[in-house]
Amino acid sequence: xxxxxxxxxxxxxxxxxxxxxxxxxxxxxxxxxxxxxxxxxxxxxxxxxxxxxxxxxxxxxxxxxxxxxxxxxxxxxxxxxxxxxxxxxxxxxxxxxxxxxxxxxxxxxxxxxxxxxxxxxxxxxxxxxxxxxxxxxxxxxxxxxxxxxxxxxxxxxxxxxxxxxxxxxxxxxxxxxxxxxxxxxxxxxxxxxxxxxxxxxxxxxxxxxxxxxxxx
Amino acid sequence: xxxxxxxxxxxxxxxxxxxxxxxxxxxxxxxxxxxxxxxxxxxxxxxxxxxxxxxxxxxxxxxxxxxxxxxxxxxxxxxxxxxxxxxxxxxxxxxxxxxxxxxxxxxxxxxxxxxxxxxxxxxxxxxxxxxxxxxxxxxxxxxxxxxxxxxxxxxxxxxxxxxxxxxxxxxxxxxxxxxxxxxxxxxxxxxxxxxxxxxxxxxxxxxxxxxxxxxx
Amino acid sequence: xxxxxxxxxxxxxxxxxxxxxxxxxxxxxxxxxxxxxxxxxxxxxxxxxxxxxxxxxxxxxxxxxxxxxxxxxxxxxxxxxxxxxxxxxxxxxxxxxxxxxxxxxxxxxxxxxxxxxxxxxxxxxxxxxxxxxxxxxxxxxxxxxxxxxxxxxxxxxxxxxxxxxxxxxxxxxxxxxxxxxxxxxxxxxxxxxxxxxxxxxxxxxxxxxxxxxxxx
Amino acid sequence: xxxxxxxxxxxxxxxxxxxxxxxxxxxxxxxxxxxxxxxxxxxxxxxxxxxxxxxxxxxxxxxxxxxxxxxxxxxxxxxxxxxxxxxxxxxxxxxxxxxxxxxxxxxxxxxxxxxxxxxxxxxxxxxxxxxxxxxxxxxxxxxxxxxxxxxxxxxxxxxxxxxxxxxxxxxxxxxxxxxxxxxxxxxxxxxxxxxxxxxxxxxxxxxxxxxxxxxx
Numbered sequence: 001x002x003x004x005x006x007x008x009x010x011x012x013x014x015x016x017x018x019x020x021x022x023x024x025x026x027x028x029x030x031x032x033x034x035x036x037x038x039x040x041x042x043x044x045x046x047x048x049x050x051x052x053x054x055x056x057x058x059x060x061x062x063x064x065x066x067x068x069x070x071x072x073x074x075x076x077x078x079x080x081x082x083x084x085x086x087x088x089x090x091x092x093x094x095x096x097x098x099x100x101x102x103x104x105x106x107x108x109x110x111x112x113x114x115x116x117x118x119x120x121x122x123x124x125x126x127x128x129x130x131x132x133x134x135x136x137x138x139x140x141x142x143x144x145x146x147x148x149x150x151x152x153x154x155x156x157x158x159x160x161x162x163x164x165x166x167x168x169x170x171x172x173x174x175x176x177x178x179x180x181x182x183x184x185x186x187x188x189x190x191x192x193x194x195x196x197x198x199x200x201x202x203x204x205x206x207x208x209x210x211x212x213x214x215x216x
Numbered sequence: 217x218x219x220x221x222x223x224x225x226x227x228x229x230x231x232x233x234x235x236x237x238x239x240x241x242x243x244x245x246x247x248x249x250x251x252x253x254x255x256x257x258x259x260x261x262x263x264x265x266x267x268x269x270x271x272x273x274x275x276x277x278x279x280x281x282x283x284x285x286x287x288x289x290x291x292x293x294x295x296x297x298x299x300x301x302x303x304x305x306x307x308x309x310x311x312x313x314x315x316x317x318x319x320x321x322x323x324x325x326x327x328x329x330x331x332x333x334x335x336x337x338x339x340x341x342x343x344x345x346x347x348x349x350x351x352x353x354x355x356x357x358x359x360x361x362x363x364x365x366x367x368x369x370x371x372x373x374x375x376x377x378x379x380x381x382x383x384x385x386x387x388x389x390x391x392x393x394x395x396x397x398x399x400x401x402x403x404x405x406x407x408x409x410x411x412x413x414x415x416x417x418x419x420x421x422x423x424x425x426x427x428x429x430x431x432x
Numbered sequence: 433x434x435x436x437x438x439x440x441x442x443x444x445x446x447x448x449x450x451x452x453x454x455x456x457x458x459x460x461x462x463x464x465x466x467x468x469x470x471x472x473x474x475x476x477x478x479x480x481x482x483x484x485x486x487x488x489x490x491x492x493x494x495x496x497x498x499x500x501x502x503x504x505x506x507x508x509x510x511x512x513x514x515x516x517x518x519x520x521x522x523x524x525x526x527x528x529x530x531x532x533x534x535x536x537x538x539x540x541x542x543x544x545x546x547x548x549x550x551x552x553x554x555x556x557x558x559x560x561x562x563x564x565x566x567x568x569x570x571x572x573x574x575x576x577x578x579x580x581x582x583x584x585x586x587x588x589x590x591x592x593x594x595x596x597x598x599x600x601x602x603x604x605x606x607x608x609x610x611x612x613x614x615x616x617x618x619x620x621x622x623x624x625x626x627x628x629x630x631x632x633x634x635x636x637x638x639x640x641x642x643x644x645x646x647x648x
Numbered sequence: 649x650x651x652x653x654x655x656x657x658x659x660x661x662x663x664x665x666x667x668x669x670x671x672x673x674x675x676x677x678x679x680x681x682x683x684x685x686x687x688x689x690x691x692x693x694x695x696x697x698x699x700x701x702x703x704x705x706x707x708x709x710x711x712x713x714x715x716x717x718x719x720x721x722x723x724x725x726x727x728x729x730x731x732x733x734x735x736x737x738x739x740x741x742x743x744x745x746x747x748x749x750x751x752x753x754x755x756x757x758x759x760x761x762x763x764x765x766x767x768x769x770x771x772x773x774x775x776x777x778x779x780x781x782x783x784x785x786x787x788x789x790x791x792x793x794x795x796x797x798x799x800x801x802x803x804x805x806x807x808x809x810x811x812x813x814x815x816x817x818x819x820x821x822x823x824x825x826x827x828x829x830x831x832x833x834x835x836x837x838x839x840x841x842x843x844x845x846x847x848x849x850x851x852x853x854x855x856x857x858x859x860x861x862x863x864x
Contacts, residue, residue, distance in 0.1 A: 014863075047710055072864045076292075076392065076399045081300050085760060085785070089861030101857045102768065110432045112733060112760035120750065130390035132400055137733070138786035143860035168864050173405050174346035176292065184348055186402035209749045213663075213737030213789035216720045216816050230647075288648045299542060301515055301569070305645030317641045318552065328517060328544035336534065352571035353517070357645035384648050425533045429521030429573035431446075432504045432600050508724075508824065562822035564832055605837050606778035608724065615724045616780055618834035621821050624671045 003036035006055060006063035010018070010070050013045035013095050013129060020172045024190050034199040039063065045095045045143045048162035050204040051150030058154070064162050065201055067117070068151060069194070070144040072168035076183040077181055078126060078193045079136035079168040080119040085112045085148035089141035105149045113152035118207035122197040131193040132185070135212035139166055167197065219252035222279035223413055224270060226286050226359070229261035229311050236388045237285040240406050250415040255279065261305060261311045261359050267366035274370070280378050280419055284367060285331070285410070286360040288384035292399040294342060294409045295352035295384040296335040300365035301328045305357035321365045329368030331381030338413040347409040348401070351428035355382055359379035383413065437630055438495035440486060442502050442575070445477035445527050450518055450606045453501040460505055466631040471495065477527045479520060482558045483582035490586070496594050499549070500583060502576040502624070508615040510558060510625045511600040512551040515579035517544045518626050521573035537581045545584035547597035550639035554629040563625040564617070567644035574589035588637035599629065608615035651684035654700060655709035658791070661693035661743050669717040669723045672838050682847040687711065693743045693791045695736060701709055701797035701856035703837050706802070712810050715765070716799060717791040717842070720816035724831040726774060726841045727816040728767040732797035733760045737789035748767055753797045761800030763813030766855035770845040779841040783860035787814055801826070815845065 009025030010016055022042055029040040041057040043050045058066065086109050088100040093171055104183035119135050126133035139145040155164050170189050176184035225241030238258055245256040251310055257273040259266045274282065288295055302325050304316040311331050335351050342349035355361040364382035385406050392400035441457030444450055452476055461472040473489040475482045490498065504511055518541050520532040551567050558565035571577040580598035587596050601622050608616035657673030670690055677688040689705040691698045706714065715853055720727055734757050736748040767783050774781035787793040796814035803812050817838050824832035 040846055058289055069391075070864065075864070082735075084758065087730075087733055089859065091861045091863055092857055100858070101861075102855070103860050110760075111731065111762055112758075126390070128395045130393055132389050132392040132396075134396055137789060138862070140864040141785060142863045144864050156353055160662055173348050175346040177343045178859070180348075181292055181347075181351055181397035185389070185400070186405050188404065189402050211737065211739055211747070211749050213739045214786070215739055215747075215790045216718065216723070216788040216792050286648065291648070299517055299543065303514075305643065307643055307645045307647055315643070317643050317645075318639070326542055326544075327515065327546055328542075330543055353573060354646070355447075356648040357569060358647045360648050423534070427523055427531070427533050428520065429523045429533075430570070431523055431574045432502065432507070432572040432576050443790050508829055559825045562825055564821050564824040564828075564830075566828055605833070607779055609775045609781040612780075613724055614780075615831035616833070617821070618837050620836065621834050642756055 003202065004061055004063040005033065005036050005038050005065045006057055007038060007040045008068045009040065010043050010045050016175060018172065018175060019071050020113045020169050020190060021071050023172065024169065024194060025069060026193055028194060033195055034202045036202050047094050047098045047143065047146060049102065050143055050147045054147060054151060055154060059211045066164035066167060066197065067152060068147055070168055072170060074182065075130040075168055075170045077134045079134055080117065080122050081115055081136050081139040081148060081166040081168065082119055083112050083114055083137065084139060084145055086110065086149055088143055088146055091142065091172045094143055099174045105146055106126050106153050109153050112154060113149060116155065116160060117165035117201050118164040118204040120210040120212050121208045122200045123212060124208065124210050125200045126196050126214055127194050129192065129196050131196065132190055135195060136168060137214055219418065220277055220279045221252050221254050221281045221358060222273055223254060223256045224259045224276045224284045225256065226259050226261050230308055232391060234388065234391060235287050236362065236385050236406060237287050238386065239403060240385065240410055241285060243407055244410060249411055250418045252418050254281065261314065263314045263359065263362060264284060265312050266359055268321050270363060271370060277313050282380035284363055284382045286384050288386060290398065291384055291386045293348040293350045295350055295354050296338050297331055297355040297364060297382040297384065298335055299328050299330055300351065300355060300361055302326065302365055303357055307358065310359055316380055321362055322345060322369050325327050329365060329372060332371065332379040333381035334420040336428050337420045337424045338416045338428040339424050339428060340424065341416045342409050342412050344363045345408065347405055348411065349409060352384060353430055384421060390405050436493055436495040437465065437468050437470050437497045437633065438493045439470060439472045440475045440500045442477050446524055448480065448607060450604065450607060451503050452513065452601050452622065453503050455604065455619055456601065456626060457501060459623055460626060465627055466634045468634050477531065479526050479578060482575055484577045486579060486583060487586060494557055498583060498596035499630060500579055500598045502600055504602060506614065507562040507600055507602045509566045511566055512549065512553055512554050513547055513568050513571040513580060513598040513600065515544050515546055516570065516571060516577055518542065518581055519573055520578055523574065528573055529580050535637050537578055538585050541585050545581060545588060548587065548592060548595040549597035549633050550636040552642040552644050553636045553640045554632045555644060556640065556642050558625050558628050561624065561628050563621055563628065565625060568600060569646055577628045587592045650760045651850065653681065653684050653686050653713045653833050654705055654709045655686060655688045656691045657688065658691050658693050664823060666820065666823060667719050668709055668817050669719050670836060671835060672842060673717060673822065675839055676842060681843055682730040682850045684850050689787055690715055695742050695746045695748065695791065695794060698791055698795045701800060702799060714799060714812035715846060716795055716814045718816050720818060722830065723818045725780040725782045726763065727782055728770050729763055729784050729787040729796060729814040730854060731760050731762055731768055731785065731797065732787060732793055732800050734758065734797055736794055739790065742791055744846055753794055754854065757801050759798060761804060764803065764808060764811040765813035765849050766852040766860040768860050769852045769856045770848045771860060772858050773848045773855065774844050776842050777840065779837055779844065780817050781841060783863055784816060
């Protein structure tokens with residue numbers, strides 16, 4: 001049976017009319033990447049509901065690989081997240097008005113989960129393809145990290161038989177127009193980046209040892 | 217006789233293999249924008265030689281409008297420059313090893329020249345088209361400002377019968393790959409921006425009053 | 433007769449309760465720097481009124497040297513301004529609600545005036561003293577640049593027999609508390625910087641040739 | 649017996665002549681804060697040796713509270729770290745030439761440890777005192793995070809009977825002089841911040857619920 005990749009994108013939030021993650025994900029739906037079928041889903045920027053909707057999508061699609069995509073702020077590159085942490089500390093309200101402070105996502109879960117994507121290789125192949133990319137060591141403490149932690153917790157409970165992780169992408173140029181000085185990335189570049197990264201994640205059985213750390 | 221626009225782009229410098237300005241300008245050569253013929257020229261990143269080559273191009277092409285394009289550093293938007301100042305203060309060497317400090321470009325010239333482009337309108341129409349753009353109040357003190365001042369000095373001596381100015385553009389994504397964290401802009405977005413800006417400059421006989429200042 | 437230095441500081445604006453320039457200037461009032469008497473004045477962040485109040489202070493004090501100090505935004509260093517430009521383009525309203533767009537400060541004045549301070553030497557001596565400092569090539573287009581241009585226009589009309597210029601300083605730490613992520617500088621460091629810079633301006637008859645340019 | 653606080657500061661690295669953490673820590677040695685005795689130690693910026701030296705200091709001093717302090721890069725505020733992660737991914741070599749990539753600090757340790765300091769309260773009291781401060785969600789992947797993880801692993805094995813964590817501080821102004829554009833903070837402000845934070849950590853038995861998250 002054909003390999004399936006589930007890619008999710010968040011709906012707009014924080015007063016934005018669009019979310020680059022959703023725009024990118026729409027374009028990828030139905031594509032074949034490295035022989036695998038891509039199925040995509042929009043997700044609400046709402047605590048718990050984002051994880052619930054993701055679980056439903058995983059049940060329906062039964063994917064081999066899951067990549068959640070979100071909008072990054074003041075981000076110049078496609079950022080492959082390394083680690084999800086077990087805390088909700090929302091600087092703004094989510095799309096249903098929730099704003100938890102320092103509450104655990106899973107009270108009995110570990111402090112953090114590593115992405116099970118080959119993050120270093122994914123960054124390396126994007127760069128080789130001329131697409132700005134980097135490893136990120138924090139996915140924040142808002143709904144992006146919330147979903148990322150929920151995903152990795154689920155995959156861990158399942159026995160880690162399928163892999164998953166999270167990617168942040170910059171604003172689209174048409175969004176940055178309304179936020180003077182914000183960096184942006186064109187949708188075509190984002191799409192090439194995501195396709196390259198997904199193909200890498202499908203083929204790489206283990207990650208490479210490329211430097212990708214930060215000093216502090 | 218058909219209106220002619222001369223657009224120049226600098227060659228690579230500072231160890232870069234490409235210059236986004238040159239790449240953009242190559243693509244625009246021979247296009248018709250708003251009924252005007254676009255003629256482009258590469259320029260050396262060399263003190264005096266840049267101005268000399270620009271003067272030769274102006275003599276050959278006899279353009280109605282001249283727009284010089286250069287690569288900006290740490291720039292997220294297409295920046296239309298407002299003013300050129302009469303000083304060379306090179307933080308790095310130019311492509312022939314010259315590094316003047318606080319030397320005038322034209323010893324008898326004024327301290328500064330305003331761009332004669334409709335800078336505010338150009339920024340406004342690019343933003344309306346979904347392209348990040350802003351007014352810049354300094355073109356630096358390197359070869360970009362050197363050329364910009366030389367251009368405006370020439371146009372002033374001619375009696376300001378033709379208009380001109382300078383635009384800075386961000387790195388291309390494939391350049392930013394080698395400068396982690398640097399913002400970039402795809403070539404297609406840059407090209408749409410430059411075409412929009414040139415069309416605006418051709419049609420607008422005077423500038424609009426849109427806020428575009430900075431606090432400091 | 434003793435040499436006199438007039439140092440001005442702006443009042444708070446843009447919703448701030450303090451202005452680091454005013455705090456610094458208050459501390460300097462009455463000091464003797466390099467044998468010269470320091471006299472200071474607060475100035476309103478109001479178009480025209482800032483220049484009028486400065487002229488009155490110059491008439492009263494009859495200083496040999498005039499240094500206007502203002503608050504910089506997102507500034508990490510003490511910035512000695514190189515050039516004032518003949519335009520008011522206020523991104524926000526001044527303290528009396530005025531918000532001109534692209535209006536000249538002096539309709540018959542030149543496009544720009546150079547600072548007549550030894551800007552490069554002032555930056556060099558501050559750095560030697562362990563104080564972060566740099567040359568700035570734009571003082572913006574708000575009341576800071578407005579006052580700076582007004583000052584240099586006045587000194588030019590007088591025959592340039594006394595020197596003057598403008599310095600931007602960072603937020604104070606207690607201000608940055610309310611603007612997360614904003615850089616700041618302690619008042620003691622700012623005061624040492626200003627004293628060092630004033631002493632340099634008093635002693636240096638001409639500027640030094642130190643690299644201080646920007647690429648764009 | 650008197651409460652004891654162990655505060656450590658790293659030695660200079662990455663070509664720097666000083667480390668603000670070491671300078672601050674030297675000043676705090678022997679002070680009494682909120683009735684507790686402060687004992688300080690310098691630590692080498694060397695993989696494993698930093699942890700070994702910290703363990704020796706803990707054995708000698710038998711402190712009730714341990715706070716490790718390090719230099720942050722491009723940091724404008726005092727940053728109280730929330731979480732340490734179990735990976736060494738050094739972007740540069742440590743002071744003995746080691747540069748591990750994606751190696752665990754403790755092969756059998758958890759992915760991450762939370763700071764056991766009241767991070768939110770510490771940030772709140774520093775801000776109330778006029779000192780720029782924030783919570784940080786990543787301590788990087790260099791020796792700072794290495795030491796922080798090693799500390800929390802040790803405290804966890806001990807049964808979490810004493811608390812500890814990590815604080816990043818900005819460059820000193822005299823360092824920033826050599827890194828144009830880098831933000832900095834005066835030593836007096838850093839010292840006031842650390843004293844305030846230590847007093848808070850000594851008195852607070854649990855953390856407060858203040859928003860301190862980031863979006864991504």
